[in-house]
Amino acid sequence: MKERTKLLLIVLTFLACYYVPWDHAVIRQSGLEAFMMLQEYAREHVLTCLIPAFFIAGAIAVFVSQASVLKYFGATAKRILSYSVASVSGTILAVCSCTVLPLFAGIYTRGAGIGPATAFLYSGPAINVLAIVLTARILGWQLGLARAIGAVLFAVITGLVMAFIFRKDDASRTAGEMYLPDEEEKGRSLLQDALYMLTMVLILIFAAFAKPAVGSTGLWPAIFAARWYITIALLIVLAVMLKSWFTKDERVTWMQSTWGFMKQIFPLLAAGVLIAGFMLGRPGHAALIPDQYIQGLVGGNSLWANFFASLSGALMYFATLTEVPILQGLIGAGMGKGPALSLLLAGPALSLPNMLVIGGVMGAKKTATFCVIIVILSTIAGISYGWMAG
Amino acid sequence: MEIRVLGPGCPKCQKTEQAVKDAVAEAGADATVEKVADVMEIAKYGVFGTPAVVVDGEVKSVGRIPPVEEVKKWLQKWNKEA
Numbered sequence: 402m403k404e405r406t407k408l409l410l411i412v413l414t415f416l417a418c419y420y421v422p423w424d425h426a427v428i429r430q431s432g433l434e435a436f437m438m439l440q441e442y443a444r445e446h447v448l449t450c451l452i453p454a455f456f457i458a459g460a461i462a463v464f465v466s467q468a469s470v471l472k473y474f475g476a477t478a479k480r481i482l483s484y485s486v487a488s489v490s491g492t493i494l495a496v497c498s499c500t501v502l503p504l505f506a507g508i509y510t511r512g513a514g515i516g517p518a519t520a521f522l523y524s525g526p527a528i529n530v531l532a533i534v535l536t537a538r539i540l541g542w543q544l545g546l547a548r549a550i551g552a553v554l555f556a557v558i559t560g561l562v563m564a565f566i567f568r569k570d571d572a573s574r575t576a577g578e579m580y581l582p583d584e585e586e587k588g589r590s591l592l593q594d595a596l597y598m599l600t601m602v603l604i605l606i607f608a609a610f611a612k613p614a615v616g617s618t619g620l621w622p623a624i625f626a627a628r629w630y631i632t633i634a635l636l637i638v639l640a641v642m643l644k645s646w647f648t649k650d651e652r653v654t655w656m657q658s659t660w661g662f663m664k665q666i667f668p669l670l671a672a673g674v675l676i677a678g679f680m681l682g683r684p685g686h687a688a689l690i691p692d693q694y695i696q697g698l699v700g701g702n703s704l705w706a707n708f709f710a711s712l713s714g715a716l717m718y719f720a721t722l723t724e725v726p727i728l729q730g731l732i733g734a735g736m737g738k739g740p741a742l743s744l745l746l747a748g749p750a751l752s753l754p755n756m757l758v759i760g761g762v763m764g765a766k767k768t769a770t771f772c773v774i775i776v777i778l779s780t781i782a783g784i785s786y787g788w789m790a791g
Numbered sequence: 792m793e794i795r796v797l798g799p800g801c802p803k804c805q806k807t808e809q810a811v812k813d814a815v816a817e818a819g820a821d822a823t824v825e826k827v828a829d830v831m832e833i834a835k836y837g838v839f840g841t842p843a844v845v846v847d848g849e850v851k852s853v854g855r856i857p858p859v860e861e862v863k864k865w866l867q868k869w870n871k872e873a
Contacts, residue, residue, distance in 0.1 A: 468854075471839045503799060503841045506834035580838045580850045661803075761831055 431679045431688040438678030438726065439671060446538060453605040454534045455666075459659030460601060461530060463651070464594060465493045468581045471504075474512040474521075483517040488556035491525035501525050506762045515763065516564030519771055520556040522759070526721075526749035527552035531666070535725045536745070538609060540732065547786050548745045555746065555778045562774055567767060589646050597646070600639045607631045666721050673723025677730040684733025696735035699744075702787030704780070710740035711779035714748030715772055718755070724748050739787020747779035792822045792866070797833045798842035807842040807856045814862035822866065 422428060470493065472478065473486040487508075501522065509518035526532065528549050537545025589597075610628040613621040624631070643652060681695070682688030699706045719727070724745060732741055751772055760768040794811055798804025808826050815822045827833060836845055840854035846865050851857070 474839065502830050503797075503833045504839060506830045507837065507839045510834045511837040512839070580836070580843070580853045581840070758830060762834070 427689060431682070434682040434686055434688040435675045435678035437686070438683050438730075439674050441683065442670075442674050442726070446535075449608040450534060450538050450605070453601065453608055454531050455662050456659050457598070457601045457605065458529070458531050458662050459655055460598065461493050462658045462662075463654050464597075471581050474508045474517060476512055476514075478513055480513070480516070483513040484520055484557050484560055487513075487517040487520035487560065488524045488553045489528065490521065491528045491552075492530060502758055502762075505759075509763055514564065515567055515570070515767070516560040518560075519563045520560030523559050523750045523775065524552045524556035527746065531662075531722060532725075532749070534605065535722055539725050539729055540741070543790065544738070544742065544745070547742050547782075551742065551746050551782045551786075555775070555782065558778060559771070559774050563767070563771060566770060593642075593646050597639075597642050600635055600642065604632055604635045604639065607635065669720040670722050670726070673720060674726040677723075677726040681727075681730030681734050684729070686733075690734070692734045695731060699731065699736045699740040702737045702739040702784060704784065706737055706740045707743045707780045707783035707787070708776070710736070711743035711747040711776050711783060714744035714746075714779070715751040715776050716753055717748060718752035719749050737787055738790045739783040739785075741783075742786040743779045743783030746782055747775055751775060792820070792847050794822050794824045795827050795845040796824065796842060797827045797836060797838060797845060799828050799830065799833070803856055804842040807844065810856060810859050811844060811862050814859045814866060817859065818863050818866045820866040
């Protein structure tokens with residue numbers, strides 16, 4: 402950050418402190434909502450959902466071999482494989498934002514070209530494990546699923562369209578040498594790795610098991626009643642696996658990587674929740690922005706509402722995961738389900754600062770095309786989803 | 792010699808830079824350590840993943856934090872050739 406930017410920030414903060422009428426009823430209500438929403442997250446989501454998800458993300462970053470996936474992004478890899486891998490590899494590659502842009506630039510300049518590169522760039526932020534888990538948990542599994550499917554599908558379409566529009570350009574690019582991340586020696590089989598990941602995912606599922614509807618019978622309430630016993634049993638299994646399959650170094654790196662994600666993401670998420678709470682309030686509670694504005698702009702499922710949601714999502718910057726509380730606030734204030742999906746699909750993949758970086762890599766014309774394709778596709782997806790979800 | 796640490800500034804990249812600097816200090820090597828954060832600069836080396844370490848134009852490690860001992864070996868090898 403430049404010194405001048407810092408000064409500007411301090412001056413702005415000062416002016417806000419000085420002039421905002423903090424004792425005005427609406428401002429007080431908004432401030433209360435901000436902290437009520439933060440408390441809701443702390444009570445409902447942090448221990449049972451976010452913490453397990455961070456451990457999984459940490460494990461993915463450390464134990465899943467990136468080299469095995471990256472070879473499909475080489476200049477000589479089969480195109481169909483490149484596209485399929487690009488559209489889903491965000492689950493394991495994009496957990497750390499610091500891998501996405503260099504990898505995108507690498508695929509674009511040295512590897513499989515503009516199609517797979519843009520496919521990867523688009524799907525990454527939407528299908529990493531933290532984003533899926535939190536979206537499904539807070540906004541409902543339907544929207545979580547729609548987000549994951551939409552992201553994968555549109556990644557392929559966007560990539561193919563980009564590759565088609567700029568096909569001449571792609572042919573003239575020179576392929577140079579490429580260096581993949583070093584393969585590390587491992588003392589475990591693939592099955593052991595898979596079982597280890599599966600155990601953690603099961604812990605996440607049971608710890609966050611949803612309360613069944615009152616009066617329902619059968620398996621669901623039985624599982625709910627036993628969920629803590631199941632979780633504890635799974636934790637013991639996990640402990641045994643860690644003790645017998647992993648070396649001390651590996652366990653330490655896993656902890657470090659998990660801790661790294663927590664440090665990076667928790668403060669941003671808390672800030673996002675506070676802002677969403679202040680502006681929009683919890684569902685059913687009023688805050689700074691009156692509900693009728695939200696309903697007027699992005700309520701229902703009109704073409705305009707979907708387009709507006711997807712365009713503003715494309716321009717806005719969402720720090721990792723903060724799109725979720727913001728959408729929660731918006732939906733609570735009357736945003737339609739279609740526009741919500743539009744924003745989820747266009748939002749995290751694009752933002753003004755992000756566009757500048759992408760523009761630096763592949764030029765203004767291609768970046769603009771990329772953004773237009775995404776805004777159009779997100780709008781269409783929103784309309785279809787809003788129509789299906791009724 | 793010239794060592795470049797490629798990485799946009801995530802915690803892993805900072806640790807890598809630290810490891811390289813430690814190695815240079817411990818070995819007493821005559822080397823400059825430079826951090827490269829620009830995405831296009833990084834892509835020019837063809838590395839698929841960060842952090843990466845480049846010693847005099849040669850890519851030495853990609854996608855991991857190299858241990859200090861390993862970095863020292865790179866420094867030694869180069870010194871012998873020179």
